[in-house]
Amino acid sequence: MKRATLVATLVAGGALLAVGGFYTGRSTQPTASAPGAPATAAERKPLYWHDPMVPGPRFDKPGKSPFMDMKLVPVYADEGGDAGVRISPALQQNLGIRTAMVTRASTASSFEAVGAVQFNERLDVAVQSRVAGYVEKLQVRAAMERVRPGQALATVYAPEWLGPINELLALKRTGVAPALVAAARERLKAMSVPDGLVRQSEERGIAQARYTLHAPAGGVVAELGVREGSAVSPGMTLFRIAGLEKVWAVVDVPEAQALQLKPGQKVTATAQADVTQTFTGTLAEVIPQVNPSSRTLQARFEVDNRAGRLTPGMLLRVQVAGPSVSRLLVPAEAVIRTGTRAVVIVRKGDGSFEPRDVKLGAELGEQFEVVEGLSEGDQVVASGQFLVDSEARLRSVLGGMSAASAPQGGAQ
Missing domain, CATH: 2.40.30.170 (Efflux pump adaptor protein, beta barrel domain)
Incomplete structure (x- = not known):
């Protein structure tokens, strides 16, 4: 009887020691997190803080966003960093997410x-009158009429030329010194009398005062300044021919x-x-x-x-x-424009997605030139990028709400 009682006492004592050691161990050792369970706020160390509505700038301490009326949200190492978001392959297929590669090509800025x-207007030619007279006959009667080089335009009668021409003819009949005849010819040339008209008068022996204006170049009559029977004066534009x-x-x-x-x-x-x-x-x-x-x-x-x-x-x-210039090109459908900013969703090497601000250059058809923000070979979301961007913003906001609800000793 005494032996049985002693054995029972030893067993009960061992059990009490085991239980006490178990509770003592829990109170002195950190609790191990279950596989896959998120770490508590006290154990997670933020990489940086950012505004989820403007994810580009980063801050090294908590506080109020300089862009929005909200607190900065921490980004942790186990969240993928750089404001990335992970989407399962099945969900990517359901959302119709399609990626395209950023390429470099030699293109012309056309x-x-x-x-x-x-x-x-550099081919315009003006036909003017060099003497006072009258338009006796008009061969071209309408504006915008096509003319050929050398085509007759109008016949002008210039009575002012009769006297000087008759003087030249008289000098030739009297047989005066050749110098006087040459001086008479120079006077006619100074009065813009056409050489053909002077030669015709000398051949016929009668002063001719009717001369024909010819088109100096081909084209159309862009301006018709006279009509048949109109008086003309020196320097007056009768026709303007456009080539x-x-x-x-x-x-x-x-x-x-x-x-x-x-x-x-x-x-x-x-x-x-x-x-x-x-x-x-x-x-x-x-x-x-x-x-x-x-x-x-x-x-x-x-x-x-x-x-x-x-x-x-x-x-x-x-x-x-x-x-032709070597340019970095991204599909135009991959760019999200927000007024002052241009954003693309980049697929990183670990399969996560992140929004990234880019600086665009020239628009080349269905592609944009990328001046800053991307590198050759980067994968960008070309279809479904709005859904990915919304998912990233939603997770950032929800993460900020959960972080704000947890007890913290950070800045207000």
Whole structure:
């Protein structure tokens, strides 16, 4: 009986020691976290603090955001860092997330614009009267009529020339010294009497005062300043002929693109009414005047029109090609524009996603030039980036709410 009682007492004592040791160990050793369970706020050390609405800037201590009326949110090492967000492959497939690679290519800063055909004013020729007289006959009676080089335009009667011409004829009949005849000829030349009219008068022996004006160049009569029977005076413009061998395509170009233009750049023009009609030309000049309402400059492109297919007023679609430059390109659909910022969602090497501010350059069709923020070979989200961005912001806000609800000793 005494032996049984002693054994029972020893067993009970051992049990009490085991239980006491268990509780003593719990009170003196840190509790191990279960696999996969998040660490407590006291054990997690933030990498930095940021504003989830403006995730770019980082802060080394908690406080109030300088951008929004909210507290800065901590970012921990086990959250992937850099404000990244993880999405399971199944969810990525359900969301239709598609990525594209940032590439580098040699591209030309070309753009397309619509311009109107105008006369090339450098080819304009004025036909003027050198003497007072009358228009006896008008061969070209309407403006915008086509003329050929050397074509007769009008017959002018100049009575003021009769006296000097008759004087020359009289000197030749009397057989005076050749010097006097030469002086009479010089007087007629100073009065702008055509040589052909003087020669005709000498051949016939009768003073001729009717002369014909001929077109000095081909084109169209852009301005008709007289009618048949009208009086003319010295220096009066009777006709203005506009050449058509080369015409201007005047295009309104935005300021940013106008800075890239240089005289002599080659262009290809297509008729707006018929895309099969193509023309070639060069940039003549950029007019140094900005339209204050549209913030554009006018550029004059000199287009070859020897075939005569272009007429003023027609519309041309001008393709301007700039010099080839090596550029970093990102698909335009991958860029999220927020007014003053441009953001892309980058897929990192560990499979997580992060928003990243980028600085864009020229717009090249369906791609943007990236000046800053990305590197060649980066993977960017081209489809579903708005959902990823929303998920990242939501997790940042929820993480900030949970961190704020936990007891902390940080800054207010």
